[in-house]
Amino acid sequence: MENRTSGRADLFANDGDPAIGANRVWFNMLRIHRSTGARIARALRDIGVGDPVWYEILLELERAGPDGLLMATLERKLFTAQYALxxxxxxxxxxxxxASAAAPGPGRGKVLRLTGEGKGMHSRIWEVYQAAIAEEIGTRLSVDETYALARLLIRLYD
Structure with a gap:
């Protein structure tokens, strides 16, 4: 594998402008998503998963248990627009x-619940998802680097 970072480290030499730093973070996150996301999504489509967010939806519904989750709650947890969710x-x-059902009370809210067929589906999806992520990202960073980066990224949405 070619060294994808060769020649790029000098881009940051003597750079102290916070706006430029924040811009670089943003555009590099976008580029990482575009460069790896399509291959990860393709691996999931190959097993019948239409979008990577399906895993997150199924996982959150599994965590919620038999009562399920209000769609509005899931929107907030996943930072997903209502129309997309x-x-x-x-x-x-x-x-x-x-399965979806009308939420109790006034309004047009919905409650989402796993079906018998959906229970445990996130675990089956995870096997493929994890392998695709490892192939795309895991080979480029050490374990310590992955955790350090994850901690930093969480600070951007937490």
Whole structure:
């Protein structure tokens, strides 16, 4: 594998402007997503998962237990727009992995729950997802670097 960072370290020499630093973080996160996300998504599509967020939806519903989750709660947890989550929920329902029902009370809220077929599905998906992530990212960073980077990234949305 070619060294993808050769010649790039000098881009940061004597750079102390916080706005430039923040811009570099943002654009590099976008580039990482574009350069690795498509291959990871393809590995998941090969096993019938339409989008990587399906794993997160299924995982959160598994954690929620039999009562499920309000769609609005899931939107906040996953930082996903309502229209996008609705589309993904409809597809997961077509797969038979989740069920939706009207939330109690006024309004048009929905509660999402796992079906019998959907229980444990996140674990089956994770095997493929984890392998794809490891192939894309795990070979480029040490274990210590991955945890350090994860801690930094969490600070950006926590």
């Amino acid at each position: 609705s589309r993904h929920a409809a597809r997961l329902e077509e797969e038979g992995w989740i």
